[in-house]
Amino acid sequence: MAVESGGPPPTVYLHIGAPKSGTTFLQGLLWNNAEALSEAGVLLPGGSFGAQVRATRDLRGLEPEPDDPDPGWDGSWDLLADGVKTSGHHTAVISHEVLCAVDAEGAERAVRSLAPCEVHIVYSARDLAGLLPSEWQEYVKHRFHHDFGHWLHEVIDGPPGGGAAQWFWRVHDIPGVLGRWAPHVPPERVHVLTMPGPDAPRERLWERFAGLLGVDPAVADVAAARANASLSWSETELLRRINAAVDEDAPMWLYHRLVTDVLALRVLPGRGEPGRVPLPSDRRAWAGDRARDLVEAIRAAGYDVVGDLAELLPRERPPEESAAAAPGDAELLDTAAHTILALLDRVSMLREEIGELRDERREQRQTALPKLMARHLSERSQAVWKMRVGYWHLVERLKGIEPPPEPAAETEGEAADDPGTVLSRRAPAR
Numbered sequence: 001m002a003v004e005s006g007g008p009p010p011t012v013y014l015h016i017g018a019p020k021s022g023t024t025f026l027q028g029l030l031w032n033n034a035e036a037l038s039e040a041g042v043l044l045p046g047g048s049f050g051a052q053v054r055a056t057r058d059l060r061g062l063e064p065e066p067d068d069p070d071p072g073w074d075g076s077w078d079l080l081a082d083g084v085k086t087s088g089h090h091t092a093v094i095s096h097e098v099l100c101a102v103d104a105e106g107a108e109r110a111v112r113s114l115a116p117c118e119v120h121i122v123y124s125a126r127d128l129a130g131l132l133p134s135e136w137q138e139y140v141k142h143r144f145h146h147d148f149g150h151w152l153h154e155v156i157d158g159p160p161g162g163g164a165a166q167w168f169w170r171v172h173d174i175p176g177v178l179g180r181w182a183p184h185v186p187p188e189r190v191h192v193l194t195m196p197g198p199d200a201p202r203e204r205l206w207e208r209f210a211g212l213l214g215v216d217p218a219v220a221d222v223a224a225a226r227a228n229a230s231l232s233w234s235e236t237e238l239l240r241r242i243n244a245a246v247d248e249d250a251p252m253w254l255y256h257r258l259v260t261d262v263l264a265l266r267v268l269p270g271r272g273e274p275g276r277v278p279l280p281s282d283r284r285a286w287a288g289d290r291a292r293d294l295v296e297a298i299r300a301a302g303y304d305v306v307g308d309l310a311e312l313l314p315r316e317r318p319p320e321e322s323a324a325a326a327p328g329d330a331e332l333l334d335t336a337a338h339t340i341l342a343l344l345d346r347v348s349m350l351r352e353e354i355g356e357l358r359d360e361r362r363e364q365r366q367t368a369l370p371k372l373m374a375r376h377l378s379e380r381s382q383a384v385w386k387m388r389v390g391y392w393h394l395v396e397r398l399k400g401i402e403p404p405p406e407p408a409a410e411t412e413g414e415a416a417d418d419p420g421t422v423l424s425r426r427a428p429a430r
Contacts, residue, residue: 009085009117010043010092013213014110016181017100018171020134021124022195022205027095029206033220040219043089046080049096055080056096059106068253081113091213092117100171104180111184119189121181122212122306125174125294126195128287129314133277135168137236141264143255145243152283175297187302194307197315208306231264234272234327234335239264241332267342272327272335278317287314 017023027049030037034044046052054073064072084092100123102110111119126134136144136151144151144164154163160173171177178190191212196204203222210217231239242263246255279287295309327335 007088008090010087010089011120012084012092012094012114012117013120013122014099015093015095015122015124015209016102016177017097018124018126018177019097020131020138021097021126023095023097023124025202025205026124026209029220029222030093030095036219036221037215038089040215041090042213042215043084043087043092045083045087045092045094051076051080052094052096055094056099059110060098060102061106065251065253067251070253077110078113081110084114085117091215093213098171100177101167102180104183107180108184111181119185120212121178121185121190122193122209123174123178123191124193124195125312127197127312127314128291129279129284129317130198131172132279132283132287134230135172137231137277139164140236140240140243141231141260143243143246143252143259145240147237147240148277149280152280156283156286174294175301178301178303182301188304190301190303192298192303192305192307192309194305194309194311196307197311212306230276231268232272232275233277234275234331235268235339236277237327238272238332238335238339239268262346263339263343267346268339271338271342273331279314281317284314284317 015023015026030044031049037044044052046055054071055076058073058076058078062073064070080094084094099110132152132155133148136148139151146154146164151164155165155168158165160166160169169176174192178192182190193205193208193212203217206220206222207217210220239259242259246259291313295312298305298309
């Protein structure tokens with residue numbers, strides 16, 4: 001539980017990334033169990049993941065698009081930092097995967113703004129052979145429309161400051177990233193959290209993170225955690241072709257709301273044939289050499305390793321990856337058909353919801369205000385609800401009509417929305 005106000009300042013863990021290294025899984029687990037973690041003394045400042053996102057944008061000095069309807073974020077980081085210092089908790093966690101992209105000035109500001117708290121830096125890392133395909137998919141989710149080969153050429157063969165390489169190495173060059181934070185915290189407070197291999201239990205990453213925080217992993221329900229939606233090769237290729245057709249003048253905030261958040265994250269996963277995007281054979285040797293260089297740099301810097309640095313080295317390539325081939329037009333057409341059906345199911349669900357809202361608004365306009373107030377109060381108070389039911393029974397008895405039974409409780413699952421299952425028979429399986 002939280003310590004008494006006026007006690008020692010909390011220890012702050014800045015989980016700075018990196019992207020595609022289990023960060024979505026950890027963040028979902030943290031926020032789904034925020035209340036239980038608070039009882040254990042661990043604060044998630046800001047009250048929501050969105051608040052931490054806005055604070056990160058403020059720290060990075062980003063400017064909103066002129067027509068972006070979302071609120072701005074000026075001053076959000078300092079507001080977050082002040083909330084940490086006055087919380088009364090013994091531990092606080094700020095987690096956003098692009099914190100690792102801040103420059104040296106932003107890193108200094110972040111640590112200074114949290115003083116006198118003891119600040120720890122946590123960087124999640126993943127093997128390059130698995131990271132490269134996942135990052136290309138993430139680029140495609142953010143409007144990139146070049147194929148995997150083109151993207152790899154920019155990242156591996158091109159200059160570090162150009163094209164896709166600019167962002168990739170900004171967040172995945174471990175010595176460079178941690179070198180921007182290391183001047184402000186001692187090396188023993190810089191933690192490299194290695195992402196377990198695909199055959200490891202999904203809770204292992206959380207167990208390592210919880211151990212770093214000093215809390216019992218059992219305080220959080222791992223079953224409720226959400227992993228970042230992974231697309232198959234055919235689904236990624238379909239999205240890439242959609243990106244090429246998107247109007248160049250469409251603002252990024254609109255693209256994210258419709259294409260990224262709806263299509264890429266909610267509709268596409270599971271609509272195409274399963275099959276991960278493999279790293280080409282002629283790139284695996286480079287991935288192995290670069291991974292060994294990164295591991296040696298971590299050892300030389302004296303950072304604390306949570307996990308096993310061997311997990312950052314590319315594993316032996318599975319046989320199914322060796323036989324994998326790029327999806328053809330027929331496979332893409334099949335994926336597109338199931339995706340369109342899923343979108344139609346979603347449109348149908350939204351039309352039904354809009355109709356219900358219109359009916360409710362029409363009923364409210366036609367209902368006397370006292371009766372409407374009583375109804376709303378009964379929805380929030382069990383006592384008022386019982387009074388309404390009792391009054392209803394009394395009126396029915398006075399009319400000489402046997403009162404009908406009270407409405408039965410809604411059975412489990414009856415109200416659950418399941419978009420994409422009416423027309424589309426291919427449901428997400430991964």
